[in-house]
Amino acid sequence: MIIAFWIILTGALVAVTCGMLGCFLILRKMSMVGDAISHAVLPGIVIAFLLSGSRDTLPMLLGAGATGLIATFLIEYFHRRANLQTDASIGVTFTFLFAVGIILISGFAGEIDLDLDCVLYGEIAYVPIDLWVTADGTVMGPRPVYILSAVLLIVALFIKLGYKELQLTSFDPAFASALGISTALWHYLLMAAVSLTTVSSFESVGAILVIAFLIGPPATAYLMTHDLKQMLAITAVLGIFIAFTGYWLAYWLNASIAGCMAAVTGLCFTAAFLSLRRIPKPSPTASEEPIG
Amino acid sequence: MFALTMGIRYQHGLVIVICLIMCISCGQPQQAMRDGKPYILATTGMIADMLLHITGDSATVEALMAPGVDPHLYKASQGDLAKILKADYLFYNGLHLEGKLGSILEKQRRIKPVIAIADRLPGLIELDRNSYDPHIWFDVSLWKAATAHATAQLAKLDSGNAAYYRANGQAYMAQLDSLDAWVRMRINTLPEDRRVLVTAHDAFNYFGRAYGMEVKGLQGISTLAEFGLQDVSALVNYIVERQIPAVFVESSVSDRALKAVLAGVQERGGTVHIGGQLFSDAMGARGTPQGTYMGMVKHNVNTMVNALL
Numbered sequence: 001m002i003i004a005f006w007i008i009l010t011g012a013l014v015a016v017t018c019g020m021l022g023c024f025l026i027l028r029k030m031s032m033v034g035d036a037i038s039h040a041v042l043p044g045i046v047i048a049f050l051l052s053g054s055r056d057t058l059p060m061l062l063g064a065g066a067t068g069l070i071a072t073f074l075i076e077y078f079h080r081r082a083n084l085q086t087d088a089s090i091g092v093t094f095t096f097l098f099a100v101g102i103i104l105i106s107g108f109a110g111e112i113d114l115d116l117d118c119v120l121y122g123e124i125a126y127v128p129i130d131l132w133v134t135a136d137g138t139v140m141g142p143r144p145v146y147i148l149s150a151v152l153l154i155v156a157l158f159i160k161l162g163y164k165e166l167q168l169t170s171f172d173p174a175f176a177s178a179l180g181i182s183t184a185l186w187h188y189l190l191m192a193a194v195s196l197t198t199v200s201s202f203e204s205v206g207a208i209l210v211i212a213f214l215i216g217p218p219a220t221a222y223l224m225t226h227d228l229k230q231m232l233a234i235t236a237v238l239g240i241f242i243a244f245t246g247y248w249l250a251y252w253l254n255a256s257i258a259g260c261m262a263a264v265t266g267l268c269f270t271a272a273f274l275s276l277r278r279i280p281k282p283s284p285t286a287s288e289e290p291i292g
Numbered sequence: 293m294f295a296l297t298m299g300i301r302y303q304h305g306l307v308i309v310i311c312l313i314m315c316i317s318c319g320q321p322q323q324a325m326r327d328g329k330p331y332i333l334a335t336t337g338m339i340a341d342m343l344l345h346i347t348g349d350s351a352t353v354e355a356l357m358a359p360g361v362d363p364h365l366y367k368a369s370q371g372d373l374a375k376i377l378k379a380d381y382l383f384y385n386g387l388h389l390e391g392k393l394g395s396i397l398e399k400q401r402r403i404k405p406v407i408a409i410a411d412r413l414p415g416l417i418e419l420d421r422n423s424y425d426p427h428i429w430f431d432v433s434l435w436k437a438a439t440a441h442a443t444a445q446l447a448k449l450d451s452g453n454a455a456y457y458r459a460n461g462q463a464y465m466a467q468l469d470s471l472d473a474w475v476r477m478r479i480n481t482l483p484e485d486r487r488v489l490v491t492a493h494d495a496f497n498y499f500g501r502a503y504g505m506e507v508k509g510l511q512g513i514s515t516l517a518e519f520g521l522q523d524v525s526a527l528v529n530y531i532v533e534r535q536i537p538a539v540f541v542e543s544s545v546s547d548r549a550l551k552a553v554l555a556g557v558q559e560r561g562g563t564v565h566i567g568g569q570l571f572s573d574a575m576g577a578r579g580t581p582q583g584t585y586m587g588m589v590k591h592n593v594n595t596m597v598n599a600l601l
């Protein structure tokens with residue numbers, strides 16, 4: 001039972017954190033930024049390996065975190081300065097960085113197994129055995145749960161404190177600028193939060209699950225409401241529901257846990273799509289701007 | 293709407309719930325060893341086979357990875373996780389063979405006995421600073437050293453059966469000695485210019501060093517760095533010049549890359565054929581001779597000698 005509990009809790013933590021950021025990404029048409037980061041971190045881990053000479057988690061995580069930040073910065077920069085569409089900006093950035101990583105591996109580390117799957121991406125099934133043990137031998141519970149809780153706390157605080165600015169810069173950048181809010185600053189802050197969240201979650205639960213949670217629940221919530229606060233709430237509840245049902249589906253099928261959670265995410269979206277197709281969307285409330 | 297208000301409330305309560313959970317889970321007592329035979333879990337089939345020989349009928353030994361599974365690509369399922377938690381002792385290869393799983397098992401060392409059989413062996417092949425080739429099992433004498441290490445560790449862990457383990461370990465090491473001599477004898481039947489082993493990826497460095505075979509892998513150890521065009525043409529030139537009669541596919545690696553080399557050699561008017569399938573990172577199916585370590589080594593050597601002679 002304790003296994004089920006830790007895995008569902010980890011899944012829920014990732015789902016809520018990624019989902020809340022994903023809501024803002026969807027509104028900015030930048031949902032695929034998570035997928036982009038999952039590839040763009042490759043040169044970071046190669047350079048971290050070449051500098052440190054080890055494949056331990058900490059240098060890999062630092063290298064990946066740094067390149068994740070660079071990738072999101074480049075994506076924003078190309079989008080703003082070169083007036084490039086966000087999808088093109090994401091595409092050109094991550095393919096370039098991934099290619100640099102491949103060349104670095106071939107040139108300097110061809111003998112070493114530096115697969116992202118081997119050195120960075122975690123697996124949600126390993127969470128209950130990835131324990132944090134203190135110096136005196138006390139077992140403090142799974143390490144990823146602490147990391148992901150801290151990340152959730154940071155992201156929740158960020159959204160709570162910057163809610164007005166994030167909302168305005170997402171919906172109406174011109175109006176936000178007129179009010180004296182720096183749209184560039186809030187874009188970069190959001191992207192830094194996305195980078196921090198995705199890289200730490202990749203390390204704990206693997207790439208596919210993070211990307212699924214970053215896009216699936218917010219996209220489903222987007223079908224159900226026009227109110228940003230409601231969208232965030234639906235995303236959080238849906239994420240917890242998916243973590244729970246996904247785990248028990250995996251238990252029942254004895255299959256990959258991440259795979260089952262991602263599949264349930266897709267099923268939820270389909271169910272929402274089919275049931276809401278014929279219902280007209282509720283009109284936006286007076287205080288909120290319409291989405292999209 | 294009910295679901296929504298619930299959701300908002302849940303979101304606020306989530307932090308409190310997490311804090312509560314952590315308080316409960318802190319300071320869990322360490323899992324006590326169960327009665328009866330120890331349950332020993334090994335990552336690869338080769339290690340499980342070795343431990344079975346050492347422990348005989350006084351322990352239950354199981355391999356985490358099924359036959360034919362590439363250890364670099366293994367992902368744990370729901371059931372595998374339960375096995376890891378249940379195990380009294382964990383044995384793994386180390387040297388990054390198991391990827392991320394290896395570093396997680398390493399951390400279990402604080403809770404229960406976890407033994408890396410390859411980490412501190414003498415004579416490891418260094419690939420880069422502090423990174424060593426993990427495929428130690430193809431040098432039978434190195435595998436014997438690993439067996440000695442595992443036997444000593446088991447005798448220490450389960451001291452009641454120490455004498456029994458040591459006797460079994462000695463017997464198995466004697467068998468490995470004769471296997472080592474047999475491999476050397478078989479390889480020596482090859483003319484010296486035929487002692488070249490061309491495979492898809494670099495798994496046979498230890499084998500080559502121990503038995504005087506030149507080893508050429510098309511692909512490095514990493515599966516991510518794809519072979520380049522220069523690698524293919526260099527290997528084609530090498531095969532044509534040295535008139536090598538056979539190259540070998542591996543049970544757990546795709547043969548697509550080697551097919552390109554074969555086509556290149558035929559274009560140049562050379563003749564080379566696929567000499568057979570070698571077991572590299574995983575053993576054969578359970579119940580077959582190739583499903584044991586000694587059977588796997590014999591199969592590999594016979595395949596090489598028959599194709600190259």
